[in-house]
């Protein structure tokens with residue numbers, strides 16, 4: 194059974210390598226409404242997920258489902274334009290298959306972005322927040338089942354899962370940009386797809402969460418299993434349920450994402466040359 198995953202990743206890696214000779218050093222996962230960064234990739238080879246062997250396909254609007262291999266700020270990158278989520282019916286192992294492929298391509302650093310609801314009332318809608326840590330409230334783990342020692346260790350540490358080096362680098366550059374000093378926070382992941390109730394949000398705040406979303410944590414678990422260095426950035430597309438009198442609206446979540454895309458692009462552009470040590 195563990196062999197399966199290894200062989201399935203090989204097929205995807207071989208397919209991608211046959212499309213481009215560029216060897217990406219950094220991967221970027223673009224979250225809901227944040228796909229625009231992709232427009233700044235030069236010398237891009239675009240590969241629809243549907244063509245890559247064993248890749249899951251995204252079904253949500255705003256996640257166009259393409260892997261771009263190209264250059265961003267002179268750095269060879271692999272950009273996932275869109276991701277799949279557990280609520281689409283994928284198991285955590287299936288949904289994180291692209292992480293496996295990126296890791297097996299020899300990429301050691303990954304920037305994972307997402308749209309999130311702001312639980313911390315000092316956060317503002319439309320701001321970028323660095324993820325400092327997470328709480329996996331999905332009840333699931335993508336590593337459930339036999340471990341393949343070629344991919345990573347059975348038991349491993351998660352205490353610096355969101356690299357303090359990369360967070361410091363992001364802060365240092367953000368201070369010189371429109372985004373200024375960024376807030377940092379703990380991201381709590383729920384399965385979705387329904388947004389939370391106000392009571393859940395109050396409970397999550399008590400648990401120590403600052404942001405809530407439906408992605409990222411399984412990807413980070415798999416990335417750390419493969420010893421990739423992770424930078425996590427949330428875009429606060431809305432204040433979480435019950436924080437403000439308004440209801441949460443998916444279209445607004447996407448719209449706010451669009452408004453901060455240029456800030457995310459500027460930040461990634463600034464840190465990219467230094468992310469590879």
Ligand code: HPA
Pocket residue numbers: 308309310311388389405406407430431432433434441446
């Ligand atoms: N809750 C969960 N996921 C989200 C939210 C939210 O409020 N906003 C964007 N993604």
